[in-house]
Amino acid sequence: MTKIATREAYGQALVTLGAENPDVVVLDADLAKSTKTLAFKKHFPHRFFDLGIAEANMIGTAAGLATAGKIPFCSTFAVFATGRAYDQIRQSVAYPNLHVIIAATHAGITVGEDGASHQSVEDLALMRAMPNMTVFVPADAVETAGAVRAAVACDGPVYIRLGRSGVPVLHGDDFELVPGKAVEMRRGLDATIIACGLMVAQALEAAEQLAAEGIDVGVLNVHTLKPLDVQAIVNAAQRTGAIVTAEEHSIIGGLGSAVAETLAEHYPVPMLRVGLRDVFGESGKPDELLRKYGLTAEDIANAVQSLI
Amino acid sequence: MDMDQAVAELAEKARVIRRHIIAMLGEAGSGHPGGSLSAADIVTALYFREMRLDPSRPDWPERDRFVLSKGHAAPVLYAALAERGYFPVEELGTLRKLGSRLQGHPDMKKLPGVEMSTGSLGxxxxxxxxxxxxxxxxxxxxxxYALLGDGELQEGQVWEAAMAAAHYALENLVAIVDYNGLQIDGPVSEVMAPEPVPDKWRAFGWHVLEIDGHDMRQILAAFAEARHTRGQPTAIIARTVKGKGVSFMENEVDWHGVAPKGEQIAQALEELA
Known part of the structure; x- marks a missing residue:
């Protein structure tokens, strides 16, 4: 299966978008080679701004550009975008509801060898709690292109969470990402795995493994963490009676929390959260880290089996 | 209009704005008089002489922009906007009250003429x-135009932005430092000395002007020089007096974030009559 990193897809999507929309500008903080915004810089050098290693200033500058009708995409690693510049996102972007798009790469532990200082495990919690913010977590290259396009159509601030490592392409080119509308990747009766980002592919693999053991599991892909598709989640709970969430993020504040909140209010069913259990990551190969921190298809399958 | 007359009219407008600041803070019962009064002459010069504005079209794309980076000085901005005709002067009395467009710190989504929501410094x-x-x-x-406090210079992001403005040679940008020498915890020189302030901006690549921030002629001359400066942004380091215009507030650190009450309001308004 073809694997493409969502950051690669982001870089390409920006170039396409840049040709279509002259108001799109791109800002980076000395990581253009890694975040893949370099492609945009090559095509549209006068609409690209490298702010240097100064993330707070990058977000503030983007806010100023947005007040004048520009559509700024800001990129750096997720840990710096949401951590280093949190208050700038809050005060200068989200509170005034400015249309700034924060497309953060290298999210989660699959950053790999750089270790915990560069692995964001809480960025979704931070961005999800921010009023006015829309939050996309694309599962593959096609969803990334869709999220970039959808972000331009959104009002107000947008966070797009992207990864460093290659992930399987799950959708055909005809897939259309509709913000706030979860995608039923697979229908099942015994339980539903609700996943986002690279964990969608792991969830599909888990469903295959479980099917071989006669367990019929659905997979719901929540590419938009906010606004959350409450109806799809409630429907899944009603239909299958058991929910496992899977995310490359802390189980506190991200997808697992969002789903738990939704079920507790609307349709409580037994659920388990697969994710980082309130810990930081460490150095290692992405696959090794996913195994060590319990984020593989086997881990998801085990969670389903313990639940039903 | 000759310069003498212009300066006299601006000084009169600044007096009116200072009265509004006292009245609205008195009515609100909380807020920041010291840093609003210190910036009153600068803000008056901007809104009544220097900036290209059309209050009937707050979204006019060609308008000049003013960012009150020291957002706690909201009263001086609100008073100038009201006097300039962005909204009724009577609305100043709603400052900090539930449902008001005049939030404790400026909210660009609520009040026409506010170019940026500020409050978190730097x-x-x-x-x-x-x-x-x-x-x-x-x-x-x-x-x-961006107005910064001197205490605000302690925020690292100010220097990130200062570096970037010079890097991009933003000759259409002016930063004004309201250098009143005081912050909440005491004199800035004691809390976290920013000196030498002009040298710092120069070292960051800015064209630097040092003025008396209460001398209208110096303020106007600085803006004029900034307008003719090419290839770099201009920083105007404006020496000011915190609480300027109200005797018992001047240079008193305790008047940073406390509103005047009763007799204090009356005395302040009398001094500004």
């Missing part, structure tokens, strides 16, 4: 940079 200059860059991208000749 952020306004970066936003002003973005506005100035947008002017360049769009081929517009509007200018951008």
């Amino acid at each position: 952020q306004g200059l970066a936003v002003a940079n973005g506005m100035a860059l947008a002017a360049r991208l769009d081929g517009r000749d509007y200018r951008v």
Whole structure:
């Protein structure tokens, strides 16, 4: 299966978008080679701004550009975008509801060898709690292109969470990402795995493994963490009676929390959260880290089996 | 209009704005008089002489922009906007009250004429940079002004933005430092000395002017020089007196964030009559 990193897809999507929309500008903080915004810089050098290693200033500058009708995409690693510049996102972007798009790469532990200082495990919690913010977590290259396009159509601030490592392409080119509308990747009766980002592919693999053991599991892909598709989640709970969430993020504040909140209010069913259990990551190969921190298809399958 | 007359009219307008500041803070029962009064002459010069504005069209793309980076001085901005005709002067009395468009710190989504929501210090200059860059991208000749506090210079983001503005040679940008020498915990020189302030801006690549921030002629001359400065942004280091115009507030650190009450209001208004 073809694997493409969502950051690669982001870089390409920006170039396409840049040709279509002259108001799109791109800002980076000395990581253009890694975040893949370099492609945009090559095509549209006068609409690209490298702010240097100064993330707070990058977000503030983007806010100023947005007040004048520009559509700024800001990129750096997720840990710096949401951590280093949190208050700038809050005060200068989200509170005034400015249309700034924060497309953060290298999210989660699959950053790999750089270790915990560069692995964001809480960025979704931070961005999800921010009023006015829309939050996309694309599962593959096609969803990334869709999220970039959808972000331009959104009002107000947008966070797009992207990864460093290659992930399987799950959708055909005809897939259309509709913000706030979860995608039923697979229908099942015994339980539903609700996943986002690279964990969608792991969830599909888990469903295959479980099917071989006669367990019929659905997979719901929540590419938009906010606004959350409450109806799809409630429907899944009603239909299958058991929910496992899977995310490359802390189980506190991200997808697992969002789903738990939704079920507790609307349709409580037994659920388990697969994710980082309130810990930081460490150095290692992405696959090794996913195994060590319990984020593989086997881990998801085990969670389903313990639940039903 | 000759300069003498212009200066006299601006001084009169600044007096009216200072009265509004006292009245609205008195009515609100909380807020920041010291840093509002210290900036009153600068803000008056901007809104009544220097900036290209049309209060009937707050979204006019060609307008000059003002970012109040020291957002706690909201009363001086609100008073200037009301006097300039962005909203009724009577509305100043709603400052800090539930449902008011005059939030404790400026909210661009609520009040016409406010160019940026501020309050968390250190952020306004970066936003002003973005506005100035947008002017360049769009081929517009509007200018951008950011007002910073001296205590605010302790925020690291100010220097990130200062570096970037010089890097991009934003000649359409002016940063004004309201150098009143005091912050909440005491004199800035004791809390965290920012000196030498002009040298720091020079070292960051700015054209630097040092003025008396209460001398209207010096203020206007500085803006004029900034307008003719090419290839770099201009920083105006304006020496000011915190609480300027109200004798018992002047240079008193305790008047940073406390509103006048009863007799204090009466005395202040009398001094500003």
